[in-house]
Amino acid sequence: MGEWPLIAGQIFNGFSVASLYVLAALGLALSFGLMRVINMAHGEMLMLGGYLAYLTLQVVPGPLGILAAMPVAFLGAAAVGAVLETTLIKRLSARPLDTLLATWGVSLILQQAARNIFGAIGVDVRAPDWLNHAYTVPSGLLEGLTIPATRLFILGVAFAVMGALSLLLARTRIGLLVRAVNQDRGMAAASGINVRAVDLSVFCLGTGIAGLAGVVLALLGPVTPNVGQSYVVPAFLVVVLGGLGSLKGTAIASLIVGLFSALVQILVDVSLAQVLLLLFVIGFIQFRPQGVVAVRSRALDA
């Protein structure tokens, strides 16, 4: 195997890592974009999705279990998001620092709860057979390049979620209301839009997408109580890099972060790659504090 398959493999890896980051970061970007809320418990929505996938596969084994797990995880995480929003975030909305601390507390509680229920070791979600193989390039420049089907599946899910979200925002009535609230909250309310209901829906949509991301994560490794933590940090980086709340920016930033980590890992080990990533993001923000895609008020205009 020469240089090219290795580099191409890492580029593909970068894309699939990017698609995980997109799924993990979209919810953060949505709730930050609309409500300026930073939900520190967002990573635990991923974890929740992972455990819900595990439970669903207990009930629905067989090849289609993973597909059944996706709506279950989406709805489960959205429901927990609804509880979180109505009990905590709504009440603290005027106090960003308190929201940060309170949701951080929720994050710790959820992790401990998972530890108590499922144990600290973690549980496995086995990919179904139809995802359990890999495509290998037989000859030519990229001979030997191997692409696992799970990674393709993740890429597909990320594209589908981005596409569905863009359509939802651009083409539906609720999307119109979200954009109106995002552009002028006071005027939206005075026009008869139930701004509270829009906030709640968007927050739940965001946590639901994180739940979906959790299912996808579960295909790659064991679901542990702190599985969300390892993705939520890059997700925060992505949101900052993308321009705080912009969907397009989130997608582009995910790609940058994903490719950056994957390619740097060819040269250095994983932890040094993380350090370099952090330095890269800090450097980027110095030069372009508004992120990849600026314009605050257009944040959610897909």
Added chain:
Amino acid sequence: MADTLLKLDGVATAYGQSQALWDIDLEVPAGSAVALIGRNGVGKTTLLKTIIGAQRLSGGRMTFQGRDVSALGPHQRARAGIGYVPQGRHIFPHLTVRENLETGLSALAGRAGGAGAMSKSAIGAGIPDHIFDLFPKLAQIINRKGGVLSGGEQQQLAIGRALAGQPRLLLLDEPTEGIQPSVVQQIEDALRRIRAELGVTVLIVEQYLDFAWSFADSYRVMQRGRIIRAGSTREETAAEVAHLVNI
């Protein structure tokens, strides 16, 4: 004697610690037009914001169609039948004209007979036809973004958006402020038609006393957060109150 559509009793409001309105009593009879006048900074905009619910009452009480709405939020008051055209227009800049108008339809939620009562236009789903009849320009620029429109176009859109919610009461805050003279006339004509043809009750903040007098039935003068004088535009001339308004 006409029914009272809107009634404020001893209403007060504050921006944080600083009180902005004191002891406002105001009655707006159904079908009438009331002009709210006064110098800059006396609280006219604040009063309209308090009526739509963007500013909370810190005292007093407000009824609309006989129902106490003091505790309701803006979207509930809009749905009860209050339309708001704010100072500065507040068009959603990244929504098209059509989408801006569609946001106004939200005020119809849960209203009996609401959306079905009026003829719908072919141009926008559910947007009443009479809006394009009043403002033909809006039909021509239906797919343009709100942020790129001229002041006059934005003003027509802001009024159209409020009308899309089929309000009983329309709150207008300086609707001709900063607009080209050629368009001012169109807007004034449209406002007269809104009264005459749609029977909408109007509370209007207006600096131009000539228009206020020709348009409204009664006036209120504000000074330092209070209503200091009320009267009929039919029984008094604008010149008699001008000294309270001009600098």
